[in-house]
Amino acid sequence: MADRKKETVKVLMKERLAEGIFSMWIETEAAGQARPGQFISMYTNDAAKLLPRPISICETDGERKLRVVYRVTGEGTGTEQFSQMKAGDTFGIIGPLGNGFPLERAAGKRVFLMGGGIGVPPILELAKRMSCKEKQIIVGYRDGQTFLKEEFETNGTLYISTEDGSVGTKGNVMDAVRENGLRADIIFACGPAPMLRAIKAFAKENQIECYISLEERMACGIGACLGCVCQSKEKDSHSNVNNKRVCKDGPVFLSTEVEI
Amino acid sequence: MSAENKMECTAKNQAECAAGNQTERAVDMRVNIAGVEWKNPVTTASGTFGSGAEFAEFVDLGRLGAVTTKGVANVPWPGNPTPRVAECYGGMMNAVGLQNPGIDLFCRRDIPFLRQYDTKIIVNVCGRSERDYCEVAERLSGEDVDMLEINISCPNVKEGGIAFGQDPKAAEDITRAVKRYAKQPVIMKLSPNVTSIPEMAKAVEAGGADAVSLINTLTGMKIDIHRRQFVLANKTGGVSGPGIHPIAVRMVYEAAHAVKVPIIGMGGIASAEDAVEMILAGADAVSVGTANFHDPAVTVEIAEGIERYMQAYGFAKVSDMVGIVE
Numbered sequence: 001m002a003d004r005k006k007e008t009v010k011v012l013m014k015e016r017l018a019e020g021i022f023s024m025w026i027e028t029e030a031a032g033q034a035r036p037g038q039f040i041s042m043y044t045n046d047a048a049k050l051l052p053r054p055i056s057i058c059e060t061d062g063e064r065k066l067r068v069v070y071r072v073t074g075e076g077t078g079t080e081q082f083s084q085m086k087a088g089d090t091f092g093i094i095g096p097l098g099n100g101f102p103l104e105r106a107a108g109k110r111v112f113l114m115g116g117g118i119g120v121p122p123i124l125e126l127a128k129r130m131s132c133k134e135k136q137i138i139v140g141y142r143d144g145q146t147f148l149k150e151e152f153e154t155n156g157t158l159y160i161s162t163e164d165g166s167v168g169t170k171g172n173v174m175d176a177v178r179e180n181g182l183r184a185d186i187i188f189a190c191g192p193a194p195m196l197r198a199i200k201a202f203a204k205e206n207q208i209e210c211y212i213s214l215e216e217r218m219a220c221g222i223g224a225c226l227g228c229v230c231q232s233k234e235k236d237s238h239s240n241v242n243n244k245r246v247c248k249d250g251p252v253f254l255s256t257e258v259e260i
Numbered sequence: 261m262s263a264e265n266k267m268e269c270t271a272k273n274q275a276e277c278a279a280g281n282q283t284e285r286a287v288d289m290r291v292n293i294a295g296v297e298w299k300n301p302v303t304t305a306s307g308t309f310g311s312g313a314e315f316a317e318f319v320d321l322g323r324l325g326a327v328t329t330k331g332v333a334n335v336p337w338p339g340n341p342t343p344r345v346a347e348c349y350g351g352m353m354n355a356v357g358l359q360n361p362g363i364d365l366f367c368r369r370d371i372p373f374l375r376q377y378d379t380k381i382i383v384n385v386c387g388r389s390e391r392d393y394c395e396v397a398e399r400l401s402g403e404d405v406d407m408l409e410i411n412i413s414c415p416n417v418k419e420g421g422i423a424f425g426q427d428p429k430a431a432e433d434i435t436r437a438v439k440r441y442a443k444q445p446v447i448m449k450l451s452p453n454v455t456s457i458p459e460m461a462k463a464v465e466a467g468g469a470d471a472v473s474l475i476n477t478l479t480g481m482k483i484d485i486h487r488r489q490f491v492l493a494n495k496t497g498g499v500s501g502p503g504i505h506p507i508a509v510r511m512v513y514e515a516a517h518a519v520k521v522p523i524i525g526m527g528g529i530a531s532a533e534d535a536v537e538m539i540l541a542g543a544d545a546v547s548v549g550t551a552n553f554h555d556p557a558v559t560v561e562i563a564e565g566i567e568r569y570m571q572a573y574g575f576a577k578v579s580d581m582v583g584i585v586e
Contacts, residue, residue: 001316001317002316002317002318002319002320002557003317004317004318004556005318005556005557006318006555006556006557043554047350047502048349048350049347050347050350050351050352050501050502050530050550050551050553050554051345051347051352051553051554052553052554074486092555094556216342216343217342217343217344217345217346218345219345219352219354219553220308220314220552220553220556221553222314222315222317222318222556223310223314224308224309224310224314224315224330224552225307225308225310225345225354225356225553226310226330226339226344226356226359227342227344227345227354227356228342228344228345229339229342229344229359230342238361239336239359239361240336240361240362240365241336241337241338241339241359241361242338243338243339243359248314
């Protein structure tokens with residue numbers, strides 16, 4: 001059924017959260033259906049930039065409002081253009097896209113919700129929606145600009161790591177786990193590849209069920225172009241080779257099913 | 261002409277709008293490509309549309325003249341390492357490397373899926389050797405598909421692909437070989453990465469091609485100056501999108517003056533205006549590729565826009581417009 005479309009959405013509010021990190025609330029139909037860990041494809045209004053920017057969903061009001069928190073990746077980039085928008089501006093999106101985190105797996109368990117860098121934002125909606133035995137949110141930042149900290153504090157027990165040691169544990173999220181002697185039965189994580197590799201190794205060593213959200217350069221965002229694949233351990237039933245589509249089969253994968 | 265197809269009068273298009281709405285006559289959108297009748301002249305450029313399943317959520321495939329699938333080989337191909345795609349000014353680059361599930365799964369899953377829709381099925385065929393191409397063509401001869409498009413122009417694979425598409429003799433030979441096995445009309449997809457398009461078009465026509473399609477992507481390169489490394493893992497990739505459109509129009513024009521077989525024009529088509537331009541240059545039909553990534557419903561909008569153009573300027577059928585700008 002051809003019932004999906006590119007939607008024109010309106011910016012409700014935009015603010016700067018930290019150096020190069022911006023938050024934007026938009027009014028969109030996608031808000032009602034979005035699950036934690038899904039993303040939206042955001043199109044700039046610049047005709048010379050024709051590919052969408054895949055941006056993770058930070059939170060929604062469950063109805064008409066959706067929040068994205070994104071990093072400006074450089075001068076003249078699409079993300080910079082989004083950072084210059086103001087309330088009332090409009091742009092195109094497609095979404096929600098991707099599979100999202102299987103949050104029902106967390107029921108009755110001790111959970112790690114781990115985010116690093118620009119992988120921090122999608123952890124918020126996950127934390128808001130999750131019901132589990134013990135909700136331990138472990139987020140890593142570069143420095144003391146700990147964006148979304150207040151929101152996390154009201155949604156679980158928060159542990160912070162910073163690369164420069166200015167807040168919380170000095171180091172990364174795994175250092176925070178060790179320093180605080182934390183334990184989990186299930187892990188949900190989003191962040192840069194080195195962080196995800198460390199978490200995957202930790203989960204394997206401790207035989208913990210672990211879901212990681214991957215990032216890859218995308219074109220179509222809907223699973224057709226095969227631009228954004230990752231390597232899968234087993235032959236994938238759709239691709240018929242050891243590749244999975246990050247945009248369509250992911251971005252969230254069981255850590256043991258992908259090679260990262 | 262139905263009411264919803266009426267042109268909206270704006271300050272910008274007043275003249276054509278008035279002309280169009282006065283004539284009020286039906287236009288015939290059908291085109292005949294090598295004996296296969298499409299309901300309209302719009303298809304999808306191979307590799308940008310998968311086998312249609314993902315786009316079917318956004319666009320009614322039954323409103324397209326044809327769906328051209330992503331290239332399929334005799335066996336599954338894993339494709340290239342990532343990053344496989346990058347944006348460039350007014351376009352993009354890709355080096356997917358023809359990842360595909362192989363002809364067996366394709367026949368089992370993708371053909372029945374597409375057959376649910378009232379559209380023509382064009383299967384793009386890739387291979388590393390003449391034998392690979394022939395094996396797929398032979399396999400498809402027993403399948404319910406309408407046309408084959410032979411990809412001798414992919415710049416992103418080491419063997420096969422473009423190697424057959426840059427030498428006229430090799431292109432002619434592979435066309436002749438594939439024609440021996442194919443039951444359906446054969447479209448040869450040409451590369452722009454050649455010295456002479458007319459020479460290549462004539463070569464595949466001499467080899468028995470029933471139609472030609474062009475252009476595939478132009479080989480490009482992008483360097484990340486901050487990391488001082490190539491953006492694509494493959495170093496080079498195929499450039500596509502609106503930025504290459506004028507090159508494609510020129511090459512379609514050249515091909516149209518070199519061969520008699522029908523031409524499917526593509527390269528940076530992002531609007532009905534781009535499509536009409538391609539038709540006026542000599543294309544019998546058009547393919548829409550990269551623009552699908554900017555708006556998944558763009559193919560149907562282009563088909564509708566071509567119809568409005570024909571109404572506005574009084575063209576009764578698509579073939580009346582083909583190659584009329586000499």
